[in-house]
Amino acid sequence: MPIKSYLVHPQESKKHAVIEMLSRMQQCDVVVAENENILVLVTETESKEEEANLKEALEKIGDIKLMALVSGFDTRKKI
Amino acid sequence: MYTSLQTNRRDFIKKMAKLSAMTAAATMFPGIIFAEEQEKGIPADTNLDWKKAPCRFCGVGCGVLIGTENGKAIAVKGDPKSPVNKGLCCVKGYHSIMALYGSDRLTQPLVKKGNTYIKTSMKEALDLVASKMRETIKEYGKDAVSIYGSGQWTIPDGYVASKLFKGCIGTNNVEANARLCMATAVTGFLTSFGLDEPMGCYEDIDYADTFVLWGNNMAEMHPVLFSRLLDQRQQRGVKIVDLATRTTRTSMAADKSILFNPQTDLAVANAICYELIKNGWVNNSFVEEHCNFSKGLTKMGYGLEDNYQFTDKPEAISFEDYKTFLEDYTPERVSVVSGVSVKDIKYLAAHYGDPNKKVMSLWCMGMNQHSRGTWINNLVYNIHLLTGKISSPGNSPFSLTGQPSACGTVREVGTLTHKLPHGVVNNKENREFAAKIWNVPVENIDPKPTYHTVEMFRALDRGDIRFMWIQVTNPMVTMPKLKRYRDAAKKEGRFIVVSDIYPTPTTDIADVILPSAMWVEREGMYGNSERRTQYFEKMLDPPGEAISDTMQLIEVAKRMGYEKQFYYKDETHIEEIYTEYRKHHEGKKHNLAPLEVLKSQAGAIWPYVDGKETKWRFNAKYDPACSNGKDFHFYGKKDGKAVIWQRPYEPAAEEPDKEYPFWLGTGRVVEHWHTGSMTRRIPVLHQAMPHAYVELHPEDASRMQIKTGDKVKLTTRRGDITLPASVNERGVPAPMQVFVPFFDENMLINDLTLDSFCPISKEPDYKKCAVKVEKV
Numbered sequence: 001m002p003i004k005s006y007l008v009h010p011q012e013s014k015k016h017a018v019i020e021m022l023s024r025m026q027q028c029d030v031v032v033a034e035n036e037n038i039l040v041l042v043t044e045t046e047s048k049e050e051e052a053n054l055k056e057a058l059e060k061i062g063d064i065k066l067m068a069l070v071s072g073f074d075t076r077k078k079i
Numbered sequence: 080m081y082t083s084l085q086t087n088r089r090d091f092i093k094k095m096a097k098l099s100a101m102t103a104a105a106t107m108f109p110g111i112i113f114a115e116e117q118e119k120g121i122p123a124d125t126n127l128d129w130k131k132a133p134c135r136f137c138g139v140g141c142g143v144l145i146g147t148e149n150g151k152a153i154a155v156k157g158d159p160k161s162p163v164n165k166g167l168c169c170v171k172g173y174h175s176i177m178a179l180y181g182s183d184r185l186t187q188p189l190v191k192k193g194n195t196y197i198k199t200s201m202k203e204a205l206d207l208v209a210s211k212m213r214e215t216i217k218e219y220g221k222d223a224v225s226i227y228g229s230g231q232w233t234i235p236d237g238y239v240a241s242k243l244f245k246g247c248i249g250t251n252n253v254e255a256n257a258r259l260c261m262a263t264a265v266t267g268f269l270t271s272f273g274l275d276e277p278m279g280c281y282e283d284i285d286y287a288d289t290f291v292l293w294g295n296n297m298a299e300m301h302p303v304l305f306s307r308l309l310d311q312r313q314q315r316g317v318k319i320v321d322l323a324t325r326t327t328r329t330s331m332a333a334d335k336s337i338l339f340n341p342q343t344d345l346a347v348a349n350a351i352c353y354e355l356i357k358n359g360w361v362n363n364s365f366v367e368e369h370c371n372f373s374k375g376l377t378k379m380g381y382g383l384e385d386n387y388q389f390t391d392k393p394e395a396i397s398f399e400d401y402k403t404f405l406e407d408y409t410p411e412r413v414s415v416v417s418g419v420s421v422k423d424i425k426y427l428a429a430h431y432g433d434p435n436k437k438v439m440s441l442w443c444m445g446m447n448q449h450s451r452g453t454w455i456n457n458l459v460y461n462i463h464l465l466t467g468k469i470s471s472p473g474n475s476p477f478s479l480t481g482q483p484s485a486c487g488t489v490r491e492v493g494t495l496t497h498k499l500p501h502g503v504v505n506n507k508e509n510r511e512f513a514a515k516i517w518n519v520p521v522e523n524i525d526p527k528p529t530y531h532t533v534e535m536f537r538a539l540d541r542g543d544i545r546f547m548w549i550q551v552t553n554p555m556v557t558m559p560k561l562k563r564y565r566d567a568a569k570k571e572g573r574f575i576v577v578s579d580i581y582p583t584p585t586t587d588i589a590d591v592i593l594p595s596a597m598w599v600e601r602e603g604m605y606g607n608s609e610r611r612t613q614y615f616e617k618m619l620d621p622p623g624e625a626i627s628d629t630m631q632l633i634e635v636a637k638r639m640g641y642e643k644q645f646y647y648k649d650e651t652h653i654e655e656i657y658t659e660y661r662k663h664h665e666g667k668k669h670n671l672a673p674l675e676v677l678k679s680q681a682g683a684i685w686p687y688v689d690g691k692e693t694k695w696r697f698n699a700k701y702d703p704a705c706s707n708g709k710d711f712h713f714y715g716k717k718d719g720k721a722v723i724w725q726r727p728y729e730p731a732a733e734e735p736d737k738e739y740p741f742w743l744g745t746g747r748v749v750e751h752w753h754t755g756s757m758t759r760r761i762p763v764l765h766q767a768m769p770h771a772y773v774e775l776h777p778e779d780a781s782r783m784q785i786k787t788g789d790k791v792k793l794t795t796r797r798g799d800i801t802l803p804a805s806v807n808e809r810g811v812p813a814p815m816q817v818f819v820p821f822f823d824e825n826m827l828i829n830d831l832t833l834d835s836f837c838p839i840s841k842e843p844d845y846k847k848c849a850v851k852v853e854k855v
Contacts, residue, residue, distance in 0.1 A: 001089070005096035007104055031097060033104060034112040035306070035313075040100040042093055071099040073092045 001044075002051045004072045008039040014063035015039070021061055027054050041067070098174070098763040105170040105302070105749065112167055112306060131158055131681060132615035133605045134172045135598045136752045138230070138480030139163060139301050140607025141172055142681040145599060147618050152176040152599065161681040163281060163611065169302040171752055174761045178597070179619070181581055181760030185594035186623025196592065201624045204591055205631065208548070209638035211574050211590075215546040216248065222529055223545040225252035225538075229552035230261065230482030230489050233603030234612070235656040236550065236628040237488035239645070241500065243632055246517035247641045251496045251504055251529045252544065256552040257482065257489035258532035263447040263840040264478040265490055267456025270391075270839070271464075271722050273715025274668070275490050278696040279439075279475035280609040280684055284311060286473025287439035289318045289430045293344060293459060294445015294846075296810075298328040299749035301443070301479055305329070320427065322347070323445065324744065324846070325774075325818055326811040337427070338813050341742050341847045343417035345451055346728035348458035349408035350417075351428045355465050356402055360432030365467030369711050371718070372396045374404075374725035381450050381732035381835035381844075385537050389838035396725060404725045416728065418813075431462050437473030438463075443481060444746065448846050453839035454726035461723045469721075470698040470711060480608045481753070487606015491669075492660065496535075497528035500663035504528060516662050518644055531841035533559070533834050540567030548576040550628045551595070555584035556754040556824050559843045560797050560834040578628050583756045584824050595628050596621035602653040603629070604677065612671055613682030629656070667704035668714065697721075731847040732835030735815065739795060739849035741779075742816040745828050746846075748809070755822035771823035772805040775852070776814045780806040783854050790855035793817065795831040795848055801855055802826055817852055821845075 010018040015037055022028045022041060027050070031040035045051040058067065104111050127146035134141040142161025146154035155176045159166035188204030189196035199207075215223050226240050232255065244253045268275045284290075284307045297305040309332065311317045321333035322344070330336035339347055355361055375391040382389075410424040431438055440463065446455045459476055460469075468474035480486055493500050500516075502509025505526050514521040530538050536558060538544040547568075558564045568575055568588040577589035580597045600621035606612045621627075626634075633652065636645040647655045654674055661671045664685070672683035672692075684692040688703045697713050699705040705712035713721040735742055750768035751758040758764045773791050775783075785791060789804045802819065812818045819828040833848040 003089075003092050003096050005100035007100055029093070029097070031101065031113055033108070035309070036104070036108045036111045038104055038108065038111070040097060040104060040113070042097045042100070044093060068103075070103045071096045073096060 001046055002048065002072060004043050005070045006041045006043070007068045007070060008041045008064055009066040010037060010039065011063050011065045012037070017063045018061065021063070025054070025057070095763065099766065101173075102170050102750065102763055102767040127154060130616060130618050132599050132618075133483060133607065133613040133682065134168070135175050135178065135483060135757075136171045137301060138482050138485055138608045139304050140483060140605060140609070140611055140613060140682070141168060141303050142613070143168065143172060143175065145176060145618060150619060152179060152619060158681055163607070163609075163681070164303045167303050167306060170749060171758060171764070172303070174764060177761040178757035179600070183581060183760075184622050185580060185582065185586075185592060186625060187594060188624060189592040191590045201593075201626060204593060205634045206638060208576050208591055208593075209635045212546055212635070213639060215574065219545050221248050221250040222252060223543070224248065224250060225254070225530070225535055225544050225546065226548045226550070227532070227535065227552065227554065228253070228255040228489075228494055228550045230255060230257040230480065230485030231551040232484060232488045232494065232628065233605060234484065234487050234492055234660065235603055235653050236632070237492040237494040238500070238656055238660045239629055239632045239636070240550070241492060241494050242517050242644060243636045243641065245499065245504070245524055246513065246519045247523065247636065247639070247644055249523045249525055251525050251527065252535065253494050254496055254530065254532045254535050255489040255494045256532070256554065256557065257485040258495060258841060259557060259843060260444060260447060260481050261485045261490065262495070262531075262842040263449065263452030263456060263837050264480075266453040266837070266840040267460065267478070270453060270724065271457050271460040272697070272713050276486055276610055277475070277477050277608065278470045279477060280694045281307070282694060283439050283473050283475035283477065284308060286437055287317065287475065288436040288473070289320065289438045291320045291322060291427065291430065291438065291440045292329060292333070293440060293442040294323050295441050295443045295479065296323070296327040296329045296746065297441065298332055300481065300747055302749060304479070305332075318430070320430065322427070324813060324816065328809065335426070337419055337423045340416070340418045341744065341816070342449075342451070342731040343413075343728060344446065344455050345458060345726065346408060346413045347417050347419055347424060347427075348455060348462065349405060349728065350410050350413035350424045351431060352458070352461055352465060353405040353408045354410060354425060354428030355432050355462070356405065358428070358432055360428070360434070361465050362467030365711075366398070366465060366723070368709060369713060369720055370464050370723050371720045372398055372401045372725065373722050377727055377729065379838040382533065382838055382841065383732060383833075383835055385541065386534070387838075391839055401723065401725055431466055431468070438468050439473065440476045441479060443479040445846065447478070447842060448844055450732050450835050450837055450844040450847070451726070451729055452837040452842055452844070454724070457724035457726050460721070464721055464723050470695050472695065478608070483607065484605035486608060486610065487604065487612055491606055491664070496531055499524070500660065513663065516659060533836055533841065533843060536564040536567060539573060540564065540570070542570070542572065545572060546574045548578070549585060550578040553583045553585045553754040553756055555588055556821065556827060557829060558834075559829055559832040559845060561827060561829040561832075562798060578631055579756070580625070581756050581760065583754070584827075593631055594623060594625035595631070596625045600625070601627035601629070603627070604657065607682070610684045611682040612677060612685060614674065614677035616678075629653070732844065733833050733848045735849045739851045740815065741850045741852050743793065743795065743831065743848050743850035744812070744816065744818050744846045745821045745832060746818065748820045748822060751820070751822035753822065754824065759822070771802055771820050771826040771828065773802045774805045774808070774810050774812050774818040776812050776816065777807050778814050779852070780804065783852070785854050792853045792855050793819070793831060794851040794853070795833070797833065798830045800826060800828065800831060817850060
């Protein structure tokens with residue numbers, strides 16, 4: 001059951017479009033920076049398979065310039 | 080926001096993931112704001128009790144709201160009613176309440192027996208502290224006992240410490256760690272204006288057109304204030320100029336970054352003054368009406384030897400003398416020594432000189448931790464005085480502080496060897512005034528200052544001091560040339576008491592460890608950089624037997640026979656202490672707001688006169704203490720005039736040579752607050768910045784075949800240390816310079832630093848010594 005967080009850099013003037021798109025995805029939780037063109041994205045999926053599918057879907061969003069992984073957890077393991 | 084322990088593990092992990100990303104974003108984008116997230120992150124379906132407090136960490140003094148439930152702090156958010164931060168928080172503020180809940184909080188007093196610590200009751204521990212003090216005084220005299228406090232002391236903590244030691248015991252062995260960070264700002268203000276603390280306030284940010292940051296990495300050290308600068312740039316197109324020795328996140332966010340060679344800010348400031356005069360940018364009527372010219376002694380030394388003494392001898396000079404002196408500081412000459420181009424010196428002077436621009440100068444440790452720190456403070460005031468850009472909205476030389484109450488407690492209560500709450504110990508009237516309020520014979524107050532901080536630890540080494548009580552500070556990480564003072568504290572016949580909330584390298588040298596109540600686990604006040612006094616109530620119970628530093632001092636005072644002076648009742652002692660303390664500052668020049676006002680709003684700026692704050696001191700339009708009938712009145716000086724000082728450039732105490740060819744500078748990082756004793760116990764912050772490192776310039780690294788992560792050995796005349804390298808990461812030092820943050824107790828960079836200090840302020844220079852750099 002992976003949980004990951006990313007820094008998402010939208011294409012110029014596409015911040016709102018990216019927020020909207022990510023907000024529609026059930027596994028995504030978005031935190032918006034008020035004064036910078038950047039979002040924090042936290043993803044939560046039930047399996048590695050679902051995680052891979054989500055990653056693929058995210059990579060298809062053309063309004064995202066860059067996504068940088070910050071942290072990753074798997075809740076099956078003790079941390 | 081902080082998640083309560085009740086939250087399930089998966090939610091907790093999710094929150095950790097989110098916070099990690101937000102922390103990463105904060106380090107990449109100085110001043111980034113996630114304000115909405117603060118509101119959203121607060122646990123739903125809770126019945127939170129929100130109460131206001133100033134933030135526990137830096138001297139900006141952001142207002143925070145703390146949400147408590149069932150006796151635990153479970154959420155924190157910026158206080159939208161606070162004029163300081165207007166609802167924002169930095170990454171440390173967001174996580175501040177987590178610092179209350181580290182797993183190794185000190186909860187019970189510990190007494191050293193042989194090589195182990197034995198748990199004891201608070202009553203027995205305080206009995207022991209009082210009896211050891213009495214014994215030491217009996218055997219070695221009153222000047223053999225001392226207290227070393229902090230800019231994190233609340234106002235009542237510092238007040239009772241000063242009253243006990245100076246008023247009752249009769250020793251001036253009272254110092255605080257603000258000597259290591261703010262003493263220079265104090266002597267700068269006193270020599271130029273006769274009164275301490277900035278004349279302006281944060282509201283200046285809303286009016287200034289140009290901001291010149293003198294050696295001040297605001298993006299990391301004062302991120303909320305820096306976000307206000309960035310906000311003004313977005314709204315009004317203001318200019319931010321970063322004048323520094325190292326490229327930092329502040330440089331990257333600034334409109335212009337100018338690098339100067341270490342110590343040569345003195346020459347650059349004089350060159351700016353030269354240009355102001357040469358180009359006719361001096362506000363002649365202001366200078367004639369409101370300024371005097373003076374010079375002091377030069378070649379003062381650097382305080383490297385024990386018992387070093389220095390007293391400046393000011394001598395009046397004329398404006399013409401001053402102009403002649405500045406002939407040595409043409410941009411062309413200064414460019415050679417400073418490395419700053421002639422064009423950039425003229426650029427700076429043009430900003431200061433433009434009559435249509437309001438200019439704010441901001442500084443912190445770069446100018447204060449400087450072996451000629453008082454001088455460079457004076458020189459920046461010179462620029463503002465020559466142009467008349469002072470004490471009016473947007474025209475403001477502004478010294479920032481690093482601790483929540485460096486101003487409120489150390490500078491205003493006066494917890495330094497030479498100070499009293501009002502005035503200084505060597506002034507008879509000031510002693511009489513304090514003695515009357517303290518209810519002690521005036522003879523109790525010794526007219527002679529004893530030891531400033533470095534000398535106090537040297538005295539401990541020599542055996543002149545035998546007992547030291549350290550509260551809310553971690554000198555075994557922060558003292559320069561640390562090894563000498565660590566060894567000193569371990570010597571036979573020394574008795575060390577440490578009051579703190581966590582184990583630190585300083586508790587390691589203690590004979591008695593007293594667990595303290597932290598921040599909102601007790602009631603108190605802090606005073607921030609803009610003269611704002613802020614109150615916080617007790618919101619939580621401290622763990623175990625921990626009690627406030629104020630109560631520890633009161634209890635020891637009573638045990639030593641001073642019940643009459645320490646008459647305060649348990650339930651009302653903070654109110655009683657504050658009411659008594661206010662008497663020291665009565666009058667239009669420093670009146671403090673009544674407690675009910677501090678309770679009802681996000682603090683108040685002093686002087687608080689007739690129910691109003693004084694936002695700009697010395698300006699008759701805003702300051703009711705002005706009484707000379709003119710537009711400005713620098714009433715800290717007898718003749719009502721500020722002083723423009725002739726101060727030359729002089730080299731640092733130790734400069735690179737053949738054997739030690741690099742400069743070593745030290746400092747802080749955004750994730751950790753000072754020695755990291757609190758922030759390193761906050762998992763997100765610790766993970767974001769787990770250990771110290773040494774920054775090198777890419778050219779030096781390439782020549783020495785050093786990559787990020789490689790082990791690098793640093794050696795100075797004091798010792799050596801091995802750290803991982805950082806190349807082209809967060810900060811980039813200039814060629815032949817290295818930078819190391821000091822937050823990491825496992826990599827004590829202060830074992831290498833030099834204990835040279837400004838002869839006037841006695842504040843050490845942590846920014847400059849010579850070091851050898853080798854790849855391991």
